[in-house]
Amino acid sequence: MQTALAQGFFSFNHRSPEFGQCVQETVHHLKNKLSVPGDYEVFFVSSATECWEIIAQSLVQYRCLHVFNGAFGEKWWKNTRQLKAAPELIQGFTFAPEACPELPILKAKMPPHTELIALTHNETSNGTALPEGFLWELRQAFPEVLLALDATSSMAGVALPWAAGDLWFASVQKCFGLPAGLALMLASPRAMARAEAIGEKRHYNSLLALAAQARAFQTTHTPNMLGIYLLGQVMQAVAPIAQIDSLLRQRASEGYAFFEKQDFVQPLIQNPEVRSDTVLALRTREELLAKIKEEARNKNIILGNGYGDWKNTTFRVANFPAITKPEFELLQDFMVNFKK
Numbered sequence: 001m002q003t004a005l006a007q008g009f010f011s012f013n014h015r016s017p018e019f020g021q022c023v024q025e026t027v028h029h030l031k032n033k034l035s036v037p038g039d040y041e042v043f044f045v046s047s048a049t050e051c052w053e054i055i056a057q058s059l060v061q062y063r064c065l066h067v068f069n070g071a072f073g074e075k076w077w078k079n080t081r082q083l084k085a086a087p088e089l090i091q092g093f094t095f096a097p098e099a100c101p102e103l104p105i106l107k108a109k110m111p112p113h114t115e116l117i118a119l120t121h122n123e124t125s126n127g128t129a130l131p132e133g134f135l136w137e138l139r140q141a142f143p144e145v146l147l148a149l150d151a152t153s154s155m156a157g158v159a160l161p162w163a164a165g166d167l168w169f170a171s172v173q174k175c176f177g178l179p180a181g182l183a184l185m186l187a188s189p190r191a192m193a194r195a196e197a198i199g200e201k202r203h204y205n206s207l208l209a210l211a212a213q214a215r216a217f218q219t220t221h222t223p224n225m226l227g228i229y230l231l232g233q234v235m236q237a238v239a240p241i242a243q244i245d246s247l248l249r250q251r252a253s254e255g256y257a258f259f260e261k262q263d264f265v266q267p268l269i270q271n272p273e274v275r276s277d278t279v280l281a282l283r284t285r286e287e288l289l290a291k292i293k294e295e296a297r298n299k300n301i302i303l304g305n306g307y308g309d310w311k312n313t314t315f316r317v318a319n320f321p322a323i324t325k326p327e328f329e330l331l332q333d334f335m336v337n338f339k340k
């Protein structure tokens, strides 16, 4: 922020050449560090929730299928239903948190003419993630259907199989380690071709309107300029995603192994195949939860609350890139010494 101030960045307007260059550089560093395919387009919006709305508006004419096992995926489904004139065509497919969605059942239940499948890559509410192998199988099973993935709590933390999906989005306050108020959406050429074919232009944030501006390194409205600047700086500074990915996976597996050894806290999800590497959901006895959180807070450790169905019996630990090794050690130390 001090560099931005020294460069006079705060005085640039959003149509200025200086800001256009900032957008261009941010996109460049982002695609480079996260290994995004060259032909995917990047759009800056305000939040992951806005991406839910853009996808419903601009890429679903009639029918889509939401596949979920937790609160964020369900919210997205409800949001799409509210936006559509025929909500009964916006179907939900739920699956158990301990396993991947079963492809044969999904195939059998998928309504004909489904245009898009909406998935939560990393379900922040219960600490599950969709394995890469499943996403490739899905891609192969439904080559004509657009796949949209909410990667809010995994993008910039783990390496994503970009080509297995058509739309990927995330807000920056999770794995990017940035202040809230900015999100990005990445779209494949197939997704853009579908948007063209549908031709939806009724909203300020219609995908085609975003694209027309983004191709000139601009935005439809005055965006979170400082957020975009900071994202560019952070993407320039961080290690390539392959390195961050292996560090986080290693730390997650050590974290799960550590918690499995405790007697009063256990991982919520038993199946390692579907456990998230970026959000560790941990289960404890209801009567201990408040005490754990309070004593952690006294030691300057902020534990995430449980969410949705798991509010009273779980807490969550963020395994985001900005969190350091000593901070993780502090947490383990606290757990070992916790008096029940």
Ligand SMILES: *Cc1c(COP(=O)(O)O)cnc(C)c1O
Binding pocket: 046, 047, 048, 049, 050, 072, 120, 122, 123, 124, 150, 151, 152, 153, 171, 183
């Ligand atoms: C945090 C989160 C959201 C909401 O993000 P906003 O920036 O508040 O819109 C959506 N989906 C998932 C999976 C999340 O973790």
